[in-house]
Amino acid sequence: MALNRLKKQRRIQVIVMAAIALAVSTALIGYAMRDGINFFRAPSQIIAEPPAPDEVFRLGGLVEADSIVRGEGLEVRFRVTDGGASIPVVFAGVLPDLFAENEGMIGTGVYVNGVFQATEILAKHDETYMPKEVVDALKEQGVYREPGDS
Structure with missing residues (x-):
C-alpha cells in the first residue's frame, strides 16, 4: 500500500511540475x-481614436498624390490616406524602390503631435500586391480598386 501511495504522490508531483514549467x-x-507585436491601423482609425505617443504600431494606406x-538628407515627408482620412508621415531613411504616390505602403512607428514618425517603410513588392490590411482598410472606405483598373 505504501508503494502505491508513493507512486501516486510522485505522479502528482510530476504533473504539478509540468504545469508550473508550462x-x-x-x-x-x-x-x-x-515589443514584437505591432497593431495595424488605417488613417481613419487614427483620426477617430489617436494612439498614445509612445505606442508603436503599423500605419497603412495609399501614399497621397x-x-x-x-527634406534635408534622407528625410521624406508624405501623407497616407485610406480615402476617409489622411495622416502626415515623416521618415528619415532610404525608401523602398517601389515606393510611389497612389501606391500601397505600410509604415511602423509612433504618432506624435498629429504626425506619424516612421522608423520603417514597406512598399508593395510587385505591380499587383498590396498588403491585406491596406486592402481591407481601403475596401472599408470604399476606395479600393482592383489591380489593372484605371
Whole structure:
C-alpha cells in the first residue's frame, strides 16, 4: 500500500511540475514578444481614436498624390490616406524602390503631435500586391480598386 501511495504522490508531483514549467515558459514567451507585436491601423482609425505617443504600431494606406516632399538628407515627408482620412508621415531613411504616390505602403512607428514618425517603410513588392490590411482598410472606405483598373 505504501508503494502505491508513493507512486501516486510522485505522479502528482510530476504533473504539478509540468504545469508550473508550462506556465513559466508561456510567461517568458509573452514577455519576449511584448515589443514584437505591432497593431495595424488605417488613417481613419487614427483620426477617430489617436494612439498614445509612445505606442508603436503599423500605419497603412495609399501614399497621397502630390504629397511626397524630400527634406534635408534622407528625410521624406508624405501623407497616407485610406480615402476617409489622411495622416502626415515623416521618415528619415532610404525608401523602398517601389515606393510611389497612389501606391500601397505600410509604415511602423509612433504618432506624435498629429504626425506619424516612421522608423520603417514597406512598399508593395510587385505591380499587383498590396498588403491585406491596406486592402481591407481601403475596401472599408470604399476606395479600393482592383489591380489593372484605371
